[in-house]
Amino acid sequence: MISKTPTLERRTSALSKEAIIAAAIEILDGQGETALTFRALAARLATGSGAIYWHIADKQALLAAATDHIIAGITVDEVVAKEPRQAIRAFALGVFDAIDTHPWVGGQLSRDPWQHAVLRILEAVGGRVQALGVPADAQFNVATAIMSFILGLAGQYALGARMCEGGIDRTTALDEIAARWAQLDPENYPFVRLIATQLPDHDDREQFLAGIDLLLAGIEPLRHATAPRG
Amino acid sequence: MISKTPTLERRTSALSKEAIIAAAIEILDGQGETALTFRALAARLATGSGAIYWHIADKQALLAAATDHIIAGITVDEVVAKEPRQAIRAFALGVFDAIDTHPWVGGQLSRDPWQHAVLRILEAVGGRVQALGVPADAQFNVATAIMSFILGLAGQYALGARMCEGGIDRTTALDEIAARWAQLDPENYPFVRLIATQLPDHDDREQFLAGIDLLLAGIEPLRHATAPRG
DNA sequence: GACAGCTCTGGAACAATGTTCCAATAACAA
DNA sequence: TTGTTATTGGAACATTGTTCCAGAGCTGTC
Numbered sequence: 001m002i003s004k005t006p007t008l009e010r011r012t013s014a015l016s017k018e019a020i021i022a023a024a025i026e027i028l029d030g031q032g033e034t035a036l037t038f039r040a041l042a043a044r045l046a047t048g049s050g051a052i053y054w055h056i057a058d059k060q061a062l063l064a065a066a067t068d069h070i071i072a073g074i075t076v077d078e079v080v081a082k083e084p085r086q087a088i089r090a091f092a093l094g095v096f097d098a099i100d101t102h103p104w105v106g107g108q109l110s111r112d113p114w115q116h117a118v119l120r121i122l123e124a125v126g127g128r129v130q131a132l133g134v135p136a137d138a139q140f141n142v143a144t145a146i147m148s149f150i151l152g153l154a155g156q157y158a159l160g161a162r163m164c165e166g167g168i169d170r171t172t173a174l175d176e177i178a179a180r181w182a183q184l185d186p187e188n189y190p191f192v193r194l195i196a197t198q199l200p201d202h203d204d205r206e207q208f209l210a211g212i213d214l215l216l217a218g219i220e221p222l223r224h225a226t227a228p229r230g
Numbered sequence: 231m232i233s234k235t236p237t238l239e240r241r242t243s244a245l246s247k248e249a250i251i252a253a254a255i256e257i258l259d260g261q262g263e264t265a266l267t268f269r270a271l272a273a274r275l276a277t278g279s280g281a282i283y284w285h286i287a288d289k290q291a292l293l294a295a296a297t298d299h300i301i302a303g304i305t306v307d308e309v310v311a312k313e314p315r316q317a318i319r320a321f322a323l324g325v326f327d328a329i330d331t332h333p334w335v336g337g338q339l340s341r342d343p344w345q346h347a348v349l350r351i352l353e354a355v356g357g358r359v360q361a362l363g364v365p366a367d368a369q370f371n372v373a374t375a376i377m378s379f380i381l382g383l384a385g386q387y388a389l390g391a392r393m394c395e396g397g398i399d400r401t402t403a404l405d406e407i408a409a410r411w412a413q414l415d416p417e418n419y420p421f422v423r424l425i426a427t428q429l430p431d432h433d434d435r436e437q438f439l440a441g442i443d444l445l446l447a448g449i450e451p452l453r454h455a456t457a458p459r460g
Numbered sequence: 461g462a463c464a465g466c467t468c469t470g471g472a473a474c475a476a477t478g479t480t481c482c483a484a485t486a487a488c489a490a
Numbered sequence: 491t492t493g494t495t496a497t498t499g500g501a502a503c504a505t506t507g508t509t510c511c512a513g514a515g516c517t518g519t520c
């Protein structure tokens with residue numbers, strides 16, 4: 001503890017927790033979720049699986065760490081951050097873009113809702129909900145509602161991306177789903193059949209923002225008179 | 231093709247798709263998600279894994295079919311169904327209760343968002359959104375937003391239940407999480423630390439309904455003058 | 461420099477799983 | 491009966507996450 005060179009930068013040569021996570025992210029981004037195995041990871045790091053386990057507990061921890069690394073990288077413009085509503089929108093879009101770039105993040109977020117990355121999201125959203133003047137006894141429900149919406153849509157986009165992994169174009173993938181929906185029983189699925197026509201042309205980003213705006217509009221009646229400055 | 235007795239009720243003795251799904255649900259409910267393996271299923275059905283594959287494509291299809299069976303069982307009281315807002319609330323609570331009884335449903339719903347069970351939810355929600363007088367060009371975004379919220383929270387409750395699988399009491403599990411949150415850095419996680427105190431006492435069902443109500447309140451400004459009768 | 465103790469490595473070995481394959485059987489049609 | 495198809499049961503396979511362990515390299519003490 002009092003040593004002059006605490007844990008002196010050892011020549012861990014290549015291997016370290018950070019290096020492992022970086023390699024994992026490369027595999028996840030490049031070849032998709034299913035390609036991340038300890039063998040593939042060991043091969044890329046030119047080592048054995050045992051060495052990896054020295055640095056990381058198990059696969060779940062590895063995925064959580066990788067996800068946290070991505071989510072931690074989300075930033076909100078300082079100017080925008082002044083206005084809570086815009087800050088929530090901006091942060092949510094940051095999550096959206098992160099999932100767009102790293103589709104596996106979506107799956108991981110919705111799979112393990114109590115990992116650290118989710119806390120980052122909850123904190124980012126919750127802080128702004130406070131700033132919006134939502135009364136204390138409603139903050140919990142409001143913040144978790146927004147977070148749940150984000151995680152829910154995250155899972156959906158993740159699947160969309162997973163489908164495209166097989167080299168299938170996004171447009172043709174959506175067309176395929178729309179065609180399947182259009183063949184459903186008109187008696188029991190009128191609504192699904194109706195929106196099947198809108199599915200291929202819809203804009204994910206706009207859909208995402210529309211949901212956020214819906215929740216923000218729902219917050220309005222709850223707000224205290226003591227609105228935040230500005 | 232033109233035979234008098236098309237596919238005449240064969241003596242499939244015990245094995246059939248329905249019997250397999252029923253057995254799968256029993257295992258899932260009784261021993262949890264991880265206990266459902268083709269070997270365990272074959273043992274319970276007193277057969278081999280090969281026989282199961284004759285009736286069902288793969289494990290994903292099995293889980294999707296089991297989930298669909300549960301979701302299809304959700305009903306909304308006829309009287310309540312007359313009022314779209316109440317109908318949405320009632321159906322959402324139906325999903326909540328289904329996940330409460332069959333925790334694995336939550337995980338499965340958020341894992342594969344385009345399975346049939348999700349379409350049932352989308353149809354149930356979407357139909358009521360239409361009835362609420364939401365203009366056509368907003369119906370898609372509104373309905374998917376509500377569905378995403380439901381799926382997102384579903385995933386969260388599923389994990390809560392997964393934790394309790396190990397025989398851990400729900401209260402102690404939440405206490406444990408709250409304690410971990412309370413130890414976070416006060417600088418970066420003020421909000422999470424704050425709601426950590428509320429976490430152990432909160433009511434899942436109320437949290438769920440609060441989110442739905444938030445979304446429903448957000449819909450109000452969108453509604454057409456041509457409100458539904460009643 | 462030699463020795464002991466620690467951290468860390470690499471890969472073999474293990475247990476479990478989803479899936480495939482196939483020989484054997486049951487049900488039916490001619 | 492005989493041939494054909496539908497269905498079964500379980501062995502076999504490939505792949506995975508994980509554990510184990512023999513040893514290599516570093517650090518500090520005599």
